[in-house]
Structures are given as C-alpha cells and as structure tokens.
Amino acid sequence: MELFPELNLGLMNGWLLLGIHVLIQGSLMLIFPKDVNVRLLDRSRWSLMQRVFLISGKIFSLVCLILIILTPLKTGSILFFIAIPIYLIGLIGLVISMINFRNTPPDTLVDTGLYTISRHPQILSLFFLLTGMCLAIGSWSAFLALLLSRILQHPSILAEEEACMQQYGDSYRTYMKKVPRYLVF
Numbered sequence: 001m002e003l004f005p006e007l008n009l010g011l012m013n014g015w016l017l018l019g020i021h022v023l024i025q026g027s028l029m030l031i032f033p034k035d036v037n038v039r040l041l042d043r044s045r046w047s048l049m050q051r052v053f054l055i056s057g058k059i060f061s062l063v064c065l066i067l068i069i070l071t072p073l074k075t076g077s078i079l080f081f082i083a084i085p086i087y088l089i090g091l092i093g094l095v096i097s098m099i100n101f102r103n104t105p106p107d108t109l110v111d112t113g114l115y116t117i118s119r120h121p122q123i124l125s126l127f128f129l130l131t132g133m134c135l136a137i138g139s140w141s142a143f144l145a146l147l148l149s150r151i152l153q154h155p156s157i158l159a160e161e162e163a164c165m166q167q168y169g170d171s172y173r174t175y176m177k178k179v180p181r182y183l184v185f
Helices: 015-031 034-041 048-070 078-102 121-137 140-168 170-178
Strands: none
Touching: 015 048, 015 078, 015 121, 034 078, 048 121, 048 140, 078 121, 121 140, 140 170
16 A cells, blocks of 8 residues: 555556446436435435535535546455455345335435444445545555545434434334444444
8 A cells, every 4th residue: 555656647557447436326316216326315204404514515526536537456465365356245235225225215224234233335336436546556545545535424324313213203213222323433
C-alpha cells in the first residue's frame, strides 16, 4: 500500500472494478419499480444539518472514486488477492440487500434477508466493496478518503433511523434492539 500511488489513465485501473459495480447496481435500479427507487433515495425527512453532512461525505466519496479510477490495479501483489474477495463480498451483499429491499412491500419494515444481521446492509456492503477497490489499487489515500466519507455520512444513517422510527414506531425500536446498526455495534 502506498500513501500516494502513481495516478494515470489506463486500461488496468480501478475503474474496472468500479465499472462492474456501477453496471450491476445501475441494472438493478433500472429493473426495480419506480416506487422502490423512490424509497431507496428518500431524504425528505432529513434536517438541513443531516443533508450537509451527507454532502460533505459525498465529497470525500468522490475523491475516493477519482483515486480508484486513476490508479492502476496492483494485480501482481498478494494484497490484490485479498482485495478481490472483500470486493466480491461487498458486491454480492449489495445485490442481495437491494433485492431484500425491493421484495418488501411499501410501508413495511425491511427486516428480512441481510437486514437480519445489519440495519444498513447496503451501506455496509458498499463499504466492503469500496474497501476491496482501495486495497486492489494499493492506495492509503483512497482508503482514508473512504473512511472520512463514511464518518461524515454517519449522521445521515442516524437520520434514516430517525425517519424509520417515525414511520414504523415500536416495531422499528424492537428491530433496533435485535439487529446491530452495522455488524457488531
């Protein structure tokens, strides 16, 4: 891992892994009914401060994505062979959690599938997926940008939970007691 890896446009850059992710997630979004996509992206109950934190986190996410796009994959390193399973766990988890979300009727708490082990399996899966990409390009700076984005986006996760408590009441409070926010806490 390097703090500042060499950046250049190339055929064997991290954009390959990013492209696979965008293709799969984009395809799912295209085939999902419109109401599912609206529910996935609903931020209507968030405060201004929660939106500011989300946007700040997205800036660091953008930095991470730019570094992934412009950094060559370290295909010959042992780290690359560790990165790919982490990336695949994230990609598979994202697909499964999106399908779990889609298969839950509107106005019903999503508490099946991967939602039984994490209240935010899509966010957790994206973290694994992007961590795998950062390891595959061997970039500490990309990983640091990813961590900063997730820290700054944490208030948006709290906002989502607050909105769910308002919408689902005691059933969501019970769900929160049974299922951790991420995996262990």
